[in-house]
Amino acid sequence: MPQHETVFLEHIRQNQGIIYRLVNLYAADNEEKKDFYQEVMLNAWHAWPSFKGNAKVSTWLYSICLRTILTQKRRRQPVQYQEGLEAIAPPLAPGINDDVQRLWQAIRLLPEADRAIISMHLDGYDNPDIAEVIGISLNHVSVKIHRIKQQIAKMLQP
Amino acid sequence: MIPNNAENNWKKIGTEPDADFNALLSSTSLHKSGMGSPLKSIKKKLLLHLWLSISIGLFFATLFVLFSSWQLRLILALLTSYTFWLCASIFQLYNSIPVALLPGITLLNELQQQHLAIDNWIKVHIRSALYIYPFSAAGGFMLGGMLGAGKEVGELMTKPFFIITLILVSVVLVPVGHYITRWLFKRTFGTHMAQLEQNIADLQNPK
Numbered sequence: 387m388p389q390h391e392t393v394f395l396e397h398i399r400q401n402q403g404i405i406y407r408l409v410n411l412y413a414a415d416n417e418e419k420k421d422f423y424q425e426v427m428l429n430a431w432h433a434w435p436s437f438k439g440n441a442k443v444s445t446w447l448y449s450i451c452l453r454t455i456l457t458q459k460r461r462r463q464p465v466q467y468q469e470g471l472e473a474i475a476p477p478l479a480p481g482i483n484d485d486v487q488r489l490w491q492a493i494r495l496l497p498e499a500d501r502a503i504i505s506m507h508l509d510g511y512d513n514p515d516i517a518e519v520i521g522i523s524l525n526h527v528s529v530k531i532h533r534i535k536q537q538i539a540k541m542l543q544p
Numbered sequence: 545m546i547p548n549n550a551e552n553n554w555k556k557i558g559t560e561p562d563a564d565f566n567a568l569l570s571s572t573s574l575h576k577s578g579m580g581s582p583l584k585s586i587k588k589k590l591l592l593h594l595w596l597s598i599s600i601g602l603f604f605a606t607l608f609v610l611f612s613s614w615q616l617r618l619i620l621a622l623l624t625s626y627t628f629w630l631c632a633s634i635f636q637l638y639n640s641i642p643v644a645l646l647p648g649i650t651l652l653n654e655l656q657q658q659h660l661a662i663d664n665w666i667k668v669h670i671r672s673a674l675y676i677y678p679f680s681a682a683g684g685f686m687l688g689g690m691l692g693a694g695k696e697v698g699e700l701m702t703k704p705f706f707i708i709t710l711i712l713v714s715v716v717l718v719p720v721g722h723y724i725t726r727w728l729f730k731r732t733f734g735t736h737m738a739q740l741e742q743n744i745a746d747l748q749n750p751k
């Protein structure tokens with residue numbers, strides 16, 4: 387295998403959690419999950435030669451994932467906002483505690499744009515990084531994160 | 545509120561092995577072609593449309609040479625010119641669609657660019673339906689009349705029945721062609737475009 391492919395695949399392995407979380411946040415079912423994985427890998431591979439190292443690989447990959455997933459033509463209607471926290475396929479891996487399961491389900495019920503912002507926030511990105519990847523102002527990011535957290539808190543109320 | 549340690553627990557998601565994902569971590573999977581993006585699919589269709597349009601343009605040009613009737617030649621000249629202009633538009637749109645995700649583009653820009661590209665693609669089709677169909681219908685009708693009746697177009701045009709039928713064919717076929725085009729577009733891309741518009745609006749909404 388050529389070295390640049392080895393390096394690329396190693397970076398993907400190191401950041402596979404990002405890909406897993408984003409794909410599973412948006413995929414309606416397992417078939418769509420596989421489609422998303424494939425498209426993200428292909429787009430990341432085609433964009434790799436133009437990555438100049440002026441940002442972290444994880445941030446670059448986040449951008450690729452979001453841009454790929456949110457521009458895909460879906461097999462079926464995206465999940466609509468619902469009142470209650472019902473389990474929505476695909477389920478998380480076993481061993482994840484209940485609080486995070488419920489948080490996960492609540493986030494899956496948010497509008498697609500909001501999922502992108504809150505997942506970056508939970509992955510530890512600063513507001514300036516989020517603003518740069520998403521393409522909105524810093525102030526806008528702060529307002530949106532505050533509002534999304536309020537929405538999630540309301541959904542998680544017993 | 546969001547549970548305490550949400551960030552730490554959040555990051556633990558995805559550390560378990562995923563068989564579907566692991567299957568892609570190989571060199572062979574990097575060289576497959578994906579078609580999930582509408583733009584990749586449109587780019588492929590644009591190439592096909594380009595070749596079809598060139599063939600049709602050459603066909604019109606051949607008919608222009610073969611038939612001497614000035615009315616038919618006028619219509620064929622208009623059709624040929626418009627067809628080759630359409631080829632240029634298709635080629636321009638084809639080149640404007642990137643093969644890979646461009647560096648430095650934000651999520652919002654990406655959504656907006658895709659929306660614009662799909663919108664431009666459908667405008668090419670709708671323009672064709674409105675500008676080409678009346679002349680195609682008229683030209684086809686005249687040609688059919690010439691070949692069927694064995695008479696020149698000038699002679700056919702003296703018959704009121706011929707002129708009325710020619711007008712009716714254009715009046716019926718043009719809107720039908722236009723609405724069929726719009727319906728096909730809505731069927732293929734309607735849901736996707738609505739989702740793009742929703743995501744763009746959500747990101748641009750300051751609340």
